[in-house]
Structures are given as structure tokens and as C-alpha cells.
Amino acid sequence: MKRGSAEVSWLNFMLERGPTTIEPKSFFSNARKIDGALTAASHSANEALQWGPYVTLQPGCYTVTFLGEMEAHLTAVFEITAAYGEQLLARNVEIASGEGKHEVLAHLSVCLETKVEACEFVIYPRTRAGLIISRGVRIEWRPLSGSSPDFSK
16 A cells, blocks of 8 residues: 555544545545546456545444445455554455446444554455446444544544
């Protein structure tokens, strides 16, 4: 993963009020940006299609939904990492089944007991050809054991 100093400062503010979506423009990618989405019909297998945006996640449980489209029979790995990719928080391997394209690429869940920095939401295509479109990542947060977060930190 590429190192970056960008941190989405509004994320904690938004999560305190409810689920929020990080738009494709906040991510790093070698894919083309078309109509506000990250789009790739061919890509290097096992190299990240999307990574970043290096956010800080406060303690709590997160449900992360990768939004977009993926042609049937393509395989991709979806990850939530921290410390600029050095720490794996969650991973899901998805194979698009059936016909056509799928609007939800993957769901991942992770519970954090402490603040975690430099988090990113990564997509690794496992096949070289086939359309993958990222329309962002939707994040839902809930406190651990009914506690309330301190998003001001």
C-alpha cells in the first residue's frame, strides 16, 4: 500500500450521527474514474484496485459494505487494514455468482477495543479481466457493550 497523510477528518463526526458512505473520490486507485466510480475492466491480479483513505476508527463495532458492481464469476478479496496495510482487521473473499452484475460487493464486520489509525478499505481482484466498479464503502458503527464513543479524540 502507498503511504499517505490524508485522513478523512469528517468520518468520526458522520459515524456519530449514523451510517455514512465514503465516496470513491476519497480512495487511492490506479483504476479509471468514470461517473464518480472507480472502474476497471482489466487489472493486475493480486494488486490493489482500491486502497485508503487512511482513517482513524474509534472503539466500537463496524459493519463495512463495499458498494459497486462485479461481473459474475469474478473473484476479489476485500480487506479492512490498519497501520498502512500492516495490520489485517477483516478479510472476505468473494466470488460473484449467478448472472449479471452485483451491487453489493462484500460485507465485513470488525469490533475494535481501542482506537486504530491509518485504516483503509482495500479491493484486490484475483482475476485479470472482468468489470469491477467501486462506488464507495458504507460504514455503520455501534458502540461496544452500550458505551458511548469519544469522537473528539
